Amino acid sequence: MKIHLVSGGCGFVGRNMVRRLLTTTKDAVFMIDDLSIGRHPKEWLENFTSEMRGDLEVIGEEKRLFFWQGDFRNLLFYMRENPRYIQEKYHIDFEKFTDVFHFAAIVGGRLKIEGDPMMVALDLSIDAEFFYWITQHKPARVLYPSSSAAYPVSLQTTTGAIALSEGDIDFDKNLGTPDMTYGWSKLTGEFLAQIAAKHYGVPVVCIRPFSGYGEDQEQSYPVPAIAARAARKENPFEVWGSGKQGRDFVHIDDIIDFIFILLDNVKDGSAYNIGSGQLTSFLELIDLFADIAGYKPAVKPLLDKPVGVHSRYANMDFVDNKFGWKPKISLREGMTRVYEAQLKQLNRQ
Ligand SMILES: NC(=O)c1ccc[n+]([C@@H]2O[C@H](COP(=O)([O-])OP(=O)(O)OC[C@H]3O[C@@H](n4cnc5c(N)ncnc54)[C@H](O)[C@@H]3O)[C@@H](O)[C@H]2O)c1
Numbered sequence: 001m002k003i004h005l006v007s008g009g010c011g012f013v014g015r016n017m018v019r020r021l022l023t024t025t026k027d028a029v030f031m032i033d034d035l036s037i038g039r040h041p042k043e044w045l046e047n048f049t050s051e052m053r054g055d056l057e058v059i060g061e062e063k064r065l066f067f068w069q070g071d072f073r074n075l076l077f078y079m080r081e082n083p084r085y086i087q088e089k090y091h092i093d094f095e096k097f098t099d100v101f102h103f104a105a106i107v108g109g110r111l112k113i114e115g116d117p118m119m120v121a122l123d124l125s126i127d128a129e130f131f132y133w134i135t136q137h138k139p140a141r142v143l144y145p146s147s148s149a150a151y152p153v154s155l156q157t158t159t160g161a162i163a164l165s166e167g168d169i170d171f172d173k174n175l176g177t178p179d180m181t182y183g184w185s186k187l188t189g190e191f192l193a194q195i196a197a198k199h200y201g202v203p204v205v206c207i208r209p210f211s212g213y214g215e216d217q218e219q220s221y222p223v224p225a226i227a228a229r230a231a232r233k234e235n236p237f238e239v240w241g242s243g244k245q246g247r248d249f250v251h252i253d254d255i256i257d258f259i260f261i262l263l264d265n266v267k268d269g270s271a272y273n274i275g276s277g278q279l280t281s282f283l284e285l286i287d288l289f290a291d292i293a294g295y296k297p298a299v300k301p302l303l304d305k306p307v308g309v310h311s312r313y314a315n316m317d318f319v320d321n322k323f324g325w326k327p328k329i330s331l332r333e334g335m336t337r338v339y340e341a342q343l344k345q346l347n348r349q
Helices: 012-024 072-081 085-090 110-115 123-137 180-200 222-231 252-265 282-293 317-323 331-348
Strands: 003-007 028-033 050-053 056-059 065-069 099-102 141-145 204-209 211-213 237-240 249-251 268-274 299-302
Touching: 003 012, 012 028, 012 252, 072 085, 072 123, 099 123, 110 180, 123 180, 141 180, 141 252, 180 204, 180 268, 204 252, 211 222, 211 252, 222 237, 222 282, 222 331, 237 282, 249 252, 249 331, 252 268, 252 317, 268 317, 282 331
Parallel strands: 003 028, 003 099, 028 065, 099 141, 141 204, 204 268, 211 249, 237 299
Antiparallel strands: 050 056, 056 065
16 A cells, blocks of 8 residues: 655645545545644545544545654654554554655745744754655655745846746855745755655655646635735735835745656655746736735735835746646736635635
8 A cells, every 4th residue: 555644734735735636546645734824634525534543644535644643742752752653552554654745834025034933943843754764764755845935035036126036045055045034044954855755765855836726725824815815806915015116926825736757757755846937026916816706906015014025027938848847827827726715715605
């Protein structure tokens, strides 16, 4: 039996990955989440049924989804003490995890990244424990989600913003300063990924997603928050900062698609952008949602809100040349999907 591990499996990216694994494979999935941010699977899995096997929740008729609720670091500690901890305690018969997706992290929106940077720095401890474990366990393949936040903020200013290319992070040159402790932890994670691949022979690939969004993302992120306000026809429409700051939005379905292409092709710990290559300002995003909602609001800037870097967007040439990959979901289509989801929720209230 193949069994994959998904840490942070109840968070935004994790939920989408777990659903994809369950629908496109017959494999088992071992999911870990402390539910600090994530939502219990009964809220996001269809036809949810479960039974307990000790403190492990076994989900679904086919009993191939396992949910271990708690701090991933504790489980990593138990597995370090006893490499067959999961097999013995929960009577699951397997040798090694096949694919390991490590989404457990303290992420948050801009408010958390700038408001409580030392809490976000705890990601360093989660990642250090994680990478040590994979060098011992040696799963078949590992996905480490870095972030576009790992790029130097000096390349994302009002006057000097450029489309960020993979080569703008080079561990043999001056790395610049990434975005707060969040960016530092991701940059460190990428370094650890390369060490795991080169010194321990563990196949790892890193991704640098830009602004991932989707229908079931938390309201602390701008896309669903703006969509919900457009669905309520907010007027005047509040925007954080001037609204001229821009991001590169990419739909979660595209992110998941590309992760599998990378896992099949990359093993050396290197990192790849996942974006659209298109810079969209928040004013443009509000325009788009207002257009989808069919009205024309006035815009009210909230200048005391944190906005982060001015412009962050991807250069997708390297990915296109190497893999011939481009996102399939256009900005309008993706945002329409998010809008419809928010409207449905509003109509239910
Ligand atoms: N969503 C994006 O656009 C995006 C962009 C760049 C990078 N990433 C990276 O992808 C990963 C997943 O991001 P996300 O958007 O799904 O975030 P998220 O906050 O929705 O998911 C993270 C999950 O990890 C869980 N978690 C946190 N600490 C934990 C711990 N110690 N033990 C167990 N579970 C823990 C949370 O409860 C949450 O469910 C993160 O590493 C993030 O940095 C995401």
